[in-house]
Amino acid sequence: xxxxxxxxxxxxxxxxxxxxxxxxxxxxxxxxxxxxxxxxxxxxxxxxxxxxxxxxxxxxxxxxxxxxxxxxxxxxxxxxxxxxxxxxxxxxxxxxxxxxxxxxxxxxxxxxxxxxxxxxxxxxxxxxxxxxxxxxxxxxxxxxxxxxxxxxxxxxxxxxxxxxxxxxxxxxxxxxxxxxxxxxxxxxxxxxxxxxxxxxxxxxxxxxxxxxxxxxxxxxxxxxxxxxxxxxxxxxxxxxxxxxxxxxxxxxxxxxxxxxxxxxxxxxxxxxxxxxxxxxxxxxxxxxxxxxxxxxxxxxxxxxxxxxxxxxxxxxxxxxxxxxxxxxxxxxxxxxxxxxxxxxxxxxxxxxxxxxxxxxxxxxxxxxxxxxxxxxxxxxxxxxxxxxxxxxxxxxxxxxxxxxxxxxxxxxxxxxxxxxxxxxxxxxxxxxxxxxxxxxxxxxxxxxxxxxxxxxxxxxxxxxxxxx
Amino acid sequence: xxxxxxxxxxxxxxxxxxxxxxxxxxxxxxxxxxxxxxxxxxxxxxxxxxxxxxxxxxxxxxxxxxxxxxxxxxxxxxxxxxxxxxxxxxxxxxxxxxxxxxxxxxxxxxxxxxxxxxxxxxxxxxxxxxxxxxxxxxxxxxxxxxxxxxxxxxxxxxxxxxxxxxxxxxxxxxxxxxxxxxxxxxxxxxxxxxxxxxxxxxxxxxxxxxxxxxxxxxxxxxxxxxxxxxxxxxxxxxxxxxxxxxxxxxxxxxxxxxxxxxxxxxxxxxxxxxxxxxxxxxxxxxxxxxxxxxxxxxxxxxxxxxxxxxxxxxxxxxxxxxxxxxxxxxxxxxxxxxxxxxxxxxxxxxxxxxxxxxxxxxxxxxxxxxxxxxxxxxxxxxxxxxxxxxxxxxxxxxxxxxxxxxxxxxxxxxxxxxxxxxxxxxxxxxxxxxxxxxxxx
Numbered sequence: 001x002x003x004x005x006x007x008x009x010x011x012x013x014x015x016x017x018x019x020x021x022x023x024x025x026x027x028x029x030x031x032x033x034x035x036x037x038x039x040x041x042x043x044x045x046x047x048x049x050x051x052x053x054x055x056x057x058x059x060x061x062x063x064x065x066x067x068x069x070x071x072x073x074x075x076x077x078x079x080x081x082x083x084x085x086x087x088x089x090x091x092x093x094x095x096x097x098x099x100x101x102x103x104x105x106x107x108x109x110x111x112x113x114x115x116x117x118x119x120x121x122x123x124x125x126x127x128x129x130x131x132x133x134x135x136x137x138x139x140x141x142x143x144x145x146x147x148x149x150x151x152x153x154x155x156x157x158x159x160x161x162x163x164x165x166x167x168x169x170x171x172x173x174x175x176x177x178x179x180x181x182x183x184x185x186x187x188x189x190x191x192x193x194x195x196x197x198x199x200x201x202x203x204x205x206x207x208x209x210x211x212x213x214x215x216x217x218x219x220x221x222x223x224x225x226x227x228x229x230x231x232x233x234x235x236x237x238x239x240x241x242x243x244x245x246x247x248x249x250x251x252x253x254x255x256x257x258x259x260x261x262x263x264x265x266x267x268x269x270x271x272x273x274x275x276x277x278x279x280x281x282x283x284x285x286x287x288x289x290x291x292x293x294x295x296x297x298x299x300x301x302x303x304x305x306x307x308x309x310x311x312x313x314x315x316x317x318x319x320x321x322x323x324x325x326x327x328x329x330x331x332x333x334x335x336x337x338x339x340x341x342x343x344x345x346x347x348x349x350x351x352x353x354x355x356x357x358x359x360x361x362x363x364x365x366x367x368x369x370x371x372x373x374x375x376x377x378x379x380x381x382x383x384x385x386x387x388x389x390x391x392x393x394x395x396x397x398x399x400x401x402x403x404x405x406x407x408x409x410x411x412x413x414x415x416x417x418x419x420x421x422x423x424x425x426x427x428x429x430x431x432x433x434x435x436x437x438x439x440x441x442x443x444x445x446x447x448x449x450x451x452x453x454x455x456x457x458x459x460x461x462x463x464x465x466x467x468x
Numbered sequence: 469x470x471x472x473x474x475x476x477x478x479x480x481x482x483x484x485x486x487x488x489x490x491x492x493x494x495x496x497x498x499x500x501x502x503x504x505x506x507x508x509x510x511x512x513x514x515x516x517x518x519x520x521x522x523x524x525x526x527x528x529x530x531x532x533x534x535x536x537x538x539x540x541x542x543x544x545x546x547x548x549x550x551x552x553x554x555x556x557x558x559x560x561x562x563x564x565x566x567x568x569x570x571x572x573x574x575x576x577x578x579x580x581x582x583x584x585x586x587x588x589x590x591x592x593x594x595x596x597x598x599x600x601x602x603x604x605x606x607x608x609x610x611x612x613x614x615x616x617x618x619x620x621x622x623x624x625x626x627x628x629x630x631x632x633x634x635x636x637x638x639x640x641x642x643x644x645x646x647x648x649x650x651x652x653x654x655x656x657x658x659x660x661x662x663x664x665x666x667x668x669x670x671x672x673x674x675x676x677x678x679x680x681x682x683x684x685x686x687x688x689x690x691x692x693x694x695x696x697x698x699x700x701x702x703x704x705x706x707x708x709x710x711x712x713x714x715x716x717x718x719x720x721x722x723x724x725x726x727x728x729x730x731x732x733x734x735x736x737x738x739x740x741x742x743x744x745x746x747x748x749x750x751x752x753x754x755x756x757x758x759x760x761x762x763x764x765x766x767x768x769x770x771x772x773x774x775x776x777x778x779x780x781x782x783x784x785x786x787x788x789x790x791x792x793x794x795x796x797x798x799x800x801x802x803x804x805x806x807x808x809x810x811x812x813x814x815x816x817x818x819x820x821x822x823x824x825x826x827x828x829x830x831x832x833x834x835x836x837x838x839x840x841x842x843x844x845x846x847x848x849x850x851x852x853x854x855x856x857x858x859x860x861x862x863x864x865x866x867x868x869x870x871x872x873x874x875x876x877x878x879x880x881x882x883x884x885x886x887x888x889x890x891x892x893x894x895x896x897x898x899x900x901x902x903x904x905x906x907x908x909x
Contacts, residue, residue, distance in 0.1 A: 325874055440900070
């Protein structure tokens, strides 16, 4: 029997194409059953293209809906959308009429297609850092503003203040509750004391940008953005109260968080995950090199700047000695001064915009590696159980439900991971395209400024017509 | 290798000059200093075309029979007229080495003290950025020196006065026996060793304000240009670093592209552009060296300018000394004639101790003194004339030099600006190409 898997918030991946299931948003709970009123339709290669509203959960022909969840048990060509509700027996198709609100929900959709072709309905920004000085500690808080059309939120807008350790809490919570997903990285917590001033404007701004990126990545994620903790983080007036409550829960749930089965060695990592692992290793290595090169360039540029700053005034001094040459020499001096300014802007931009993105991706890859490790553990657990069953096979010919569940979990994990990886690859491609184009642009601007400066010197040097 | 010989020659040059100190005869009699007006059209450079076309490494034995390696330069001269007539006659050519150029310049310096004699290119590389070798045999250095030497010859040949010098003409046309010819002129005897003592200052009572200012200017010019050259070399070093580190992107992008699917091609070709970017700096800085050489020429010109000032200072000093000498002699004479001793002197003491001189003795002394006074007055007169002539001709040449300097430096600065502009354009081009690759990712 083809068992039906229950995922979080109804997200699944098609077993055939391994792409995201289209079910994206807009569902609500009714009498213990999730009712879906929207699914996504599209072609896997090109991403999800359009949203279709369904009036009832039904079978869809496979041709039109490639982003499917599970194949219809009856026709095999459509999709049933199952939603997580543990109160329901496995595999029962939900046959409920859609609530009347479906069309109005659809109308609330903000159909601003971004590059993914996905519709965004949750906008989070981090801004306005403020310094707080208490007797015990000094820290920075950031304003987190949320705008959304999602039904999970009571209000369309929220604004709260959070500090770094709140972000850190959120990330830990996400990692605990969504172990199969790739959680975006936070900027490094620790900075070398003395080297960086934690309260300097530059540092706070760089961190703000990174935190902003962190929340945006979560908000754009089809699963993570529905996470309860994330919701609380964005909306709760008093996060600390919630945190305390969560502590008690955590101790109870501890078991589900851990997948570790002592000492069992994974028989074989599926090829595609092995490939992801290899890819990440190389990728991190290359990014590290690029990071070092970029830093070295900035260092060289600053040293160049120091010399250039000395170079310009020498022309000015010389101009002071001369009569006819005074003006041209002053002109050269001023021109070199302009080049200095342009160079300074260039290296500032690179420090502020280029390096943080590289760092984020290095950290991102590290969290990806962690998820991979967790996946291996889940698979290991499954294999261990399967082996144990095989030994007892003569006694009990039927595979126990427990093992089947475990297999489901592995498949679920694989599906989530693959989807996240693909998502990550897409983001990476876009981010790096933007980053590198930005670098090229900054350099072009720098050269253009220098070009203008030098071109303005030429007329000063040319003999004036009357002296000719 | 070349240097010991050059120094040896230099030392032998200053030796006899030291003895000849007293005999630094009237400058007026020097050839060419008679301010025979020469227009630019009469310049040697208009009649013949001078090129230093080749440099060759040679090994030989010097006077001490010690093996040495040196570079010889091929000087080619060709009459301009024959060219215009279409008969392209083969150029006259001969080989000279750097030390011979030095000898020529020393000769010119001594014989034309009122002229700002064009400088030679540096003996060894200075103010270069680290990538360039400081080796005298380095092909780049030899090449730059070849250009410098040619420039020197052209400058001398275009100078309205010194282009007429016979020794210079022979330098261009007569390979053998030239050194002997130079030495026969005895120019070394005329060299004033006091000019060589760099730190000596002569306390001149009435310095010519113009020359003081000029001296001050040349000091400042020298210091500012050498500062400029030093900083420029450092700037070049740093710029080199910035470009070359970008080259590492080329490698990483290419390695990275191997693990990427969609991004791979864009990265790979962007990496190629980064390689191009890194490589482009070599040509840029090599070209900039030419600018540095132009500045260097003026760094050395500052020294030549100062030589003229020093010469003037020395003449003024001699003049003042002569005036002083004359005044004291006149006073002595008066004292003897009137018998009064105005100031306390040893002579007064001796006369008091040993009694008065006989009138005959006194007469004789007065006569000798009067003769000396007369002689001194004549000398003073000629020194005055000589000084005036010097100032006149030196100033004429300084004016010419200033004009030349303004013109040359403007041109050098324009070239420099054009170089910078082309560097910026190259930079824009490379980054635009790279951007296009990135955008395809």
